[in-house]
Amino acid sequence: MTKVSVVRCPEYEQERVNEAVRRSLDLIGGMERFVKPGQRVLLKVNALTMKPPEAAVTTHPCMIKAVAGEVRRVGGIPMVGDSSGGMVAGQAPTRQTFMMAGIAKAAEESDAELVNFDISGVTAVSGSGPIKTLHIARPVLEADVVISMPKLKTHSATVFTGAVKNMFGSIPGHRKSEYHRMAPRLKDFAEVLVDIFAATKPALAVMDGIVGMEGNGPSAGSPRDIGLVIASEDCVAVDAVASLIIGLEPSKVYTTAIAQNRGLGIGDPARLEITGEQLDKVRITNFDLPSNALLDTLPGFLVRGMLGMLKARPEINERVCAGCSFCVESCPVQAMKMAGKTPEIDYQKCISCLCCQELCPQKAVEMRQVNPFGRALAGIVGHNKKRKRARYPQSPGSDEK
Ligand code: SF4
Numbered sequence: 001m002t003k004v005s006v007v008r009c010p011e012y013e014q015e016r017v018n019e020a021v022r023r024s025l026d027l028i029g030g031m032e033r034f035v036k037p038g039q040r041v042l043l044k045v046n047a048l049t050m051k052p053p054e055a056a057v058t059t060h061p062c063m064i065k066a067v068a069g070e071v072r073r074v075g076g077i078p079m080v081g082d083s084s085g086g087m088v089a090g091q092a093p094t095r096q097t098f099m100m101a102g103i104a105k106a107a108e109e110s111d112a113e114l115v116n117f118d119i120s121g122v123t124a125v126s127g128s129g130p131i132k133t134l135h136i137a138r139p140v141l142e143a144d145v146v147i148s149m150p151k152l153k154t155h156s157a158t159v160f161t162g163a164v165k166n167m168f169g170s171i172p173g174h175r176k177s178e179y180h181r182m183a184p185r186l187k188d189f190a191e192v193l194v195d196i197f198a199a200t201k202p203a204l205a206v207m208d209g210i211v212g213m214e215g216n217g218p219s220a221g222s223p224r225d226i227g228l229v230i231a232s233e234d235c236v237a238v239d240a241v242a243s244l245i246i247g248l249e250p251s252k253v254y255t256t257a258i259a260q261n262r263g264l265g266i267g268d269p270a271r272l273e274i275t276g277e278q279l280d281k282v283r284i285t286n287f288d289l290p291s292n293a294l295l296d297t298l299p300g301f302l303v304r305g306m307l308g309m310l311k312a313r314p315e316i317n318e319r320v321c322a323g324c325s326f327c328v329e330s331c332p333v334q335a336m337k338m339a340g341k342t343p344e345i346d347y348q349k350c351i352s353c354l355c356c357q358e359l360c361p362q363k364a365v366e367m368r369q370v371n372p373f374g375r376a377l378a379g380i381v382g383h384n385k386k387r388k389r390a391r392y393p394q395s396p397g398s399d400e401k
Pocket residue numbers: 316320321322323324325326327328342343359360361362363364365
C-alpha cells in the first residue's frame with residue numbers, strides 16, 4: 001500500500017499553510033525521510049503562465065514558502081524552479097511569470113535560489129515513448145532531491161494535471177512546443193510526459209489543492225475552493241487521490257494509467273492508504289470537468305462510433321480576445337495566424353494540443369462541440385456549466401456547491 005496524506009487547509013494564510021504542509025509530511029514520515037542535511041532540494045513548482053496567485057493557475061507562494069521552510073528545517077538547501085509555457089517575442093515568459101505569480105518573492109523570502117530552466121542548460125536523456133531524446137533542464141537532474149509541487153487543476157487536453165504532468169516544465173522554453181508537435185496524439189503525448197516524469201524522479205509530491213481549478217483548466221477554468229494539501233512519496237498516487245476527490249476515475253487519466261503500467265507508481269485506489277482526512281469527507285461531487293472529459297463519461301462503443309460528433313475544438317471568442325497574438329506565437333504547428341485584430345485557426349493543421357487555450361491571458365479560447373448533437377449531450381451530462389462563484393463561500397472540501 002502506498003501512503004497518501006490528505007490534510008485540510010482552508011485558506012492561504014501562511015501559518016495555516018505551514019501547519020498543513022508540516023502535518024501532511026509528518027503523516028508520511030516527515031521531511032527528514034526525504035531530505036538529508038546539506039542536500040540541494042529543487043522545488044519544481046507550476047509556473048505555467050503570467051497570472052497572479054489568486055487566479056489559481058500557478059503554485060501558490062504560501063505553499064512554496066511552507067515547503068521551502070520544511071526543507072530548511074531539516075538542513076536542506078531549497079531551490080525553486082520551472083519553465084513557463086508559450087512564447088513571447090521568441091522566449092518563454094518564465095521570468096515574468098515568476099514575478100507575477102509571486103514565485104520570485106516566495107523564493108527570496110525563503111532564501112531559496114530561483115532557477116529559470118530556460119537559461120540553465122539541458123542534459124539529453126533517453127525516452128521510451130515517441131520522443132527518443134528528451135532535453136531536460138540541468139538543475140532538475142543535478143538536484144539531490146526533487147519535489148513536485150503541482151496545483152490541483154483540470155486540463156482541457158489531458159483532463160487532469162497534477163504531480164506527474166507538473167514535471168513537463170522541466171523541458172525549457174520552446175522545446176515544450178516542439179514536443180507537442182512531435183507527439184500530437186494525446187496518448188503519445190502522455191507517454192512523453194511519463195518519460196519526463198521517469199527521468200526527473202521526484203522523491204516527493206506536495207500538491208497545492210487549497211484553491212484548485214475546475215472547468216477548462218489549466219488556466220482558462222475557474223478557481224475552486226478545495227481546501228486540501230495532498231502529499232506522498234509517490235506522485236502517481238497523489239494524482240490518483242486528487243482525481244478521486246474531484247470525481248475522476250484515476251485510470252481515465254492517461255498519465256496515471258501509463259505511469260502505473262510502467263511500474264512508476266500506484267494509481268489503483270485499492271492499493272492506496274489515505275491518511276489524514278477520509279476520502280468520503282473531502283470528495284467533491286460537482287467538480288466541473290473539461291469539455292473533452294465528456295468522452296470519458298460515455299461507453300466506449302458510443303465514443304468510437306460518434307467521435308467526430310462529440311469532439312470539441314478550440315474557437316476564439318472575438319468579444320474577449322485582446323489581439324495580443326500570444327497564442328499565435330505559441331501554437332506548436334503554426335495553425336494560427338492573426339486575421340485583423342483576432343487570430344484564426346486552420347483546423348486542417350490544428351493538433352488539438354490546446355496550448356492556445358492554456359496560455360491565452362484573456363480566456364478567449366473556448367472549447368466548443370462542433371456538432372449540435374455533441375453540444376446537446378454536453379449540456380445533458382452537465383459539462384461547461386456556468387456557475388456563479390464567491391471566494392470561500394462555504395467550508396472547504398464540502399460538496400454543496
Ligand atoms: S486569443 Fe488570447 S492569446 Fe490569442 S490573441 Fe486573443 S487574447 Fe491573445
